Amino acid sequence: MLIELGMTTTTIAALLLGGGTAQAAETPPECPSAVEIGSIGTLYRGGTVMGFVKQFEGCGGKFGYVNSKRSRAEFAEVRISSAGFESEPTRGELDQYEVWTFNADVNDRCTTASAALYVGEDVVYGASGSSC
Numbered sequence: 001m002l003i004e005l006g007m008t009t010t011t012i013a014a015l016l017l018g019g020g021t022a023q024a025a026e027t028p029p030e031c032p033s034a035v036e037i038g039s040i041g042t043l044y045r046g047g048t049v050m051g052f053v054k055q056f057e058g059c060g061g062k063f064g065y066v067n068s069k070r071s072r073a074e075f076a077e078v079r080i081s082s083a084g085f086e087s088e089p090t091r092g093e094l095d096q097y098e099v100w101t102f103n104a105d106v107n108d109r110c111t112t113a114s115a116a117l118y119v120g121e122d123v124v125y126g127a128s129g130s131s132c
Helices: 009-018
Strands: 035-045 048-058 061-067 075-082 098-103 112-119 122-127
Touching: 035 112, 048 075, 048 112, 048 122, 061 075, 061 112, 075 098
Parallel strands: none
Antiparallel strands: 035 048, 035 122, 048 061, 061 098, 075 112, 112 122
């Protein structure tokens, strides 16, 4: 039996990572009019959720966002990717759990936001769903 909870995937991911309180960024801080595009990507280490990655569009470009709250990631980075193109990753500071990136060169391309979390000697990768 399926139960309709009335929550978006964003809210569910935030609840999983935030211990019960939705903590996901809803829009880029520099562009509150941006809209989420593509599907949320989840970053797993084994069977454990380590973070999630999302993509937004607005203000003349595309934003990538990674959230690694509640994980043991030391660093998080995010980039915008497309067939034949990858932006330089934006890496957060030590223990910075939310990282944003922006790219205006890919507006006419199908893109994903790709993220990496650095956990000790391991690197955990994930990507949002593609959006055209």
